[in-house]
Amino acid sequence: xxxxxxxxxxxxxxxxxxxxxxxxxxxxxxxxxxxxxxxxxxxxxxxxxxxxxxxxxxxxxxxxxxxxxxxxxxxxxxxxxxxxxxxxxxxxxxxxxxxxxxxxxxxxxxxxxxxxxxxxxxxxxxx
Amino acid sequence: xxxxxxxxxxxxxxxxxxxxxxxxxxxxxxxxxxxxxxxxxxxxxxxxxxxxxxxxxxxxxxxxxxxxxxxxxxxxxxxxxxxxxxxxxxxxxxxxxxxxxxxxxxxxxxxxxxxxxxxxxxxxxxxxxxxxxxxxxxxxx
Numbered sequence: 001x002x003x004x005x006x007x008x009x010x011x012x013x014x015x016x017x018x019x020x021x022x023x024x025x026x027x028x029x030x031x032x033x034x035x036x037x038x039x040x041x042x043x044x045x046x047x048x049x050x051x052x053x054x055x056x057x058x059x060x061x062x063x064x065x066x067x068x069x070x071x072x073x074x075x076x077x078x079x080x081x082x083x084x085x086x087x088x089x090x091x092x093x094x095x096x097x098x099x100x101x102x103x104x105x106x107x108x109x110x111x112x113x114x115x116x117x118x119x120x121x122x123x124x125x126x127x
Numbered sequence: 128x129x130x131x132x133x134x135x136x137x138x139x140x141x142x143x144x145x146x147x148x149x150x151x152x153x154x155x156x157x158x159x160x161x162x163x164x165x166x167x168x169x170x171x172x173x174x175x176x177x178x179x180x181x182x183x184x185x186x187x188x189x190x191x192x193x194x195x196x197x198x199x200x201x202x203x204x205x206x207x208x209x210x211x212x213x214x215x216x217x218x219x220x221x222x223x224x225x226x227x228x229x230x231x232x233x234x235x236x237x238x239x240x241x242x243x244x245x246x247x248x249x250x251x252x253x254x255x256x257x258x259x260x261x262x263x264x265x266x267x268x
Contacts, residue, residue, distance in 0.1 A: 021222060025216065032209075032212065039256065040205070040255050044259075048185075049178060073172065077165070080165060086138050087138045088131060090130065093131070108169060111173065114176070115178060115179035119179035
């Protein structure tokens, strides 16, 4: 069977399409190790405030959690945008929904990033 | 608004009645597991952030995660994360390196393999999490 080769246009949707695949491959080790450690091996009964503060006092786990937050949440929110476009066909409405998703992504990512970066310093200061 | 309702109905009807067998099943499962994981992720980012913003509230959040319904949800979440990952790897591989694998017959095979691999990876995790649940919430073992 003949294979037809096309060159996709270099636009936002092409970049988003590639992003979903490359970030997805990266997320397999990132998310699976995180879930295996926290949910399966450690378990929620062994997790408390001190556990999280201790984890975030280590630069290695801070970087790990920042990567997880950045890649997993952006992957998920872009996926939500793609699902929404399946249900909403009006281009203007699609644009509005994309902006709402973008702002929500930015706000929640910022909240998470501040917590990961600043929490160890705050608890070390005795606050 | 009425055009939105009609496009909503069209899409949902397509999801429900399209008879694409394995390919259709993997499409539906990929969406459900992705959306489910995203919903959990939003809650998870916000509640874990209370460690910095409202430390007193964190213990309440973690107490909720230790309840039986949440622990059952956690077992389902782990299946979602595993299936979405294995199936996503299949999609990325076929799209970028082996597009000929999208033919109906080979795709049916790769979907079945994906499901089997996901269940095999999930079972030991589900077993260990069930042990945590029965041990901590029901005093067993």
